[in-house]
Amino acid sequence: MAKQKREAHLATTSVHGGHEDRVSGAPVVPPIVQSSTFHWATPDDGELLYSRFGNNPNQLLVGAKVAAIEGTEAGVALGSGMAAVAMTLLALTKAGDHIVAASGLYGATHALLGQELPRRGIATTFVDPDMGEWEKALLPETRLLYIEIPVNPTLRIIDPRPIIAMAKEKGIHVVCDATFSSPVNFRAANVGIDVVVQSATKYLGGHSDLIAGVVTGPSEVIEEVTKMSRLYGPSLDPHAAWLLDRGIKTLDVRLKRHNENAMAVARFFESRSEVERVLYPGLESHPDHELAQEIMNGFGGMVSIVLKGGGEAADDFMEHLKLGMCAPSLGGVETLVSQPRYTSHAGLTPDLRRAQGIPDGFVRLSIGIEAAEDLIADFEQALSG
Ligand SMILES: Cc1ncc(COP(=O)(O)O)c(C=O)c1O
Incomplete structure (x- = not known):
């Protein structure tokens, strides 16, 4: 019988996830690679490593670590929670598209959806999750459904399952901001949420000493988010990424x-x-x-x-x-x-x-x-x- 791959516990991936260099002499704690750019061994080496591109080793490590924790295909760490929210929304929509979002959201996310994105031709309908208004709000051009679990500051919990079922039927994404719960208390992938955004400034970092954000989900979504980040530029500084990795371990x-x-x-x-x-x-x-x-x-x-x-x-x-x-x-x-x-x-x-x-x-x-x-x-x- 084929041996099934055993999935490690979150407590283990939090410590070891993303740390793959098990060669002799490798440091147990990966170093901070505080470099904006990287040497080419030949004039036309071709591998463009540049820290705004999201391929700084510290940034890559922490993105991979959170993806392992969340149990998703890929992850990218960015310069703030709002960068994670904004780059995800820009990656998944274009002018003419529509979003349905729960009305109780973090203030800056609400402003982004309600004021900023409409200036770029992306409209949002806010719905009261208690009133079963999601289905009514769906339009042919709806591209994603957006929720937070739990809601700030009332700590209400939205049941994501009917929302996910609706999105699946329509072939669109559900994006969930799980900052308040953290992956320890809510593993979004387990209930079928495909894209998770988090302010890593909060529980992931855990020590009030850094600003960062993380997006996890299917590889094709993370690639698009990374592309947006390359253009808009909210990359995560290597030192903050290193601190974040250290914070996540506990x-x-x-x-x-x-x-x-x-x-x-x-x-x-x-x-x-x-x-x-x-x-x-x-x-x-x-x-x-x-x-x-x-x-x-x-x-x-x-x-x-x-x-x-x-x-x-x-x-x-x-x-x-x-x-x-x-x-x-x-x-x-x-x-x-x-x-x-x-x-x-x-x-x-x-x-x-x-x-x-x-x-x-x-x-x-x-x-x-x-x-x-x-x-x-x-x-x-x-x-x-
Ligand atoms: C639920 C939620 N999402 C996103 C953010 C934005 O995070 P950041 O401050 O890291 O940009 C916050 C910040 O408080 C938040 O509470």
């Missing part, structure tokens, strides 16, 4: 701790009278708890709360924090706390924010890997003011 252990801590913190907030609502997919009270149990491998490190005292109480809570740091972004080892009304959703009116489930008093917490009891003690004293 992805599995970090995420397990993020998940555990976030669950403990969510339960703590649930027990507090100052808190009107706790949004965490791991809680039975979360509207998508069952779906999350079904399609996710972990509930994540993000917890959102709504304080009864509104904006004033939220300001007060943040001012009293001693351990949690007040900063946007997420996915680092340190706990970061922010209010969407000052950051990602600052551009919306209070009424519009409320309609999206983000009233004043909404606080988003990216729970780090500190000891849960220390975090809870900090939140307790900050709530007591």
Whole structure:
């Protein structure tokens, strides 16, 4: 009987994926190749290695590593999460095409789809994932469906399966931004999502010390994304790529701790009278708890709360924090706390924010890997003011 190739666990590919040089004397940690260009042994060598082209060794390694983790054919690492989103959308569409996207998206992605791409003849219809509007929004010229799992900052989980079925029938792509879940908690390829974009600035990097993005999917899509990146130029600097590779090695252990801590913190907030609502997919009270149990491998490190005292109480809570740091972004080892009304959703009116489930008093917490009891003690004293 033919021996089936055994697929390595994510914890293993996170450490070894992309590191292929097992020759004698090879360094265990690949060096940083901080070079923009590469020598030709003959005047017409022909192999054009140039770091903007995406073929710097550090950039190649990290793209291959994330593809191995995601279980997709190929991957490319770029200079930011937004570069990953933008190059993917440009690679998969042309003037006259149409995109259907979930309405709850990261602010810059929403602006790209709603304002920037229309200037280039690519239109987007935003749909409320709860209302089964996807099918109605499809046009003959629809080229891709775009979702985020989970949605920022309400942490709702969209069921991707009916969306994927629709896309398959039409022969178009589903692109999923899985930044908030990370491949540890959600392996998009397992449910049939073909293209995944991530801000590697967050959980993949994990240490709040770099800006990067990754796109993974079928080889022909990654080739097109790479072509776009060569033209528009958001390549990943070799040093940032090296840091990203180092960060990814601990992805599995970090995420397990993020998940555990976030669950403990969510339960703590649930027990507090100052808190009107706790949004965490791991809680039975979360509207998508069952779906999350079904399609996710972990509930994540993000917890959102709504304080009864509104904006004033939220300001007060943040001012009293001693351990949690007040900063946007997420996915680092340190706990970061922010209010969407000052950051990602600052551009919306209070009424519009409320309609999206983000009233004043909404606080988003990216729970780090500190000891849960220390975090809870900090939140307790900050709530007591
Ligand atoms: C869900 C999501 N996608 C994409 C991005 C963009 O990532 P970057 O800041 O690395 O460009 C972010 C940034 O916060 C994000 O939260």
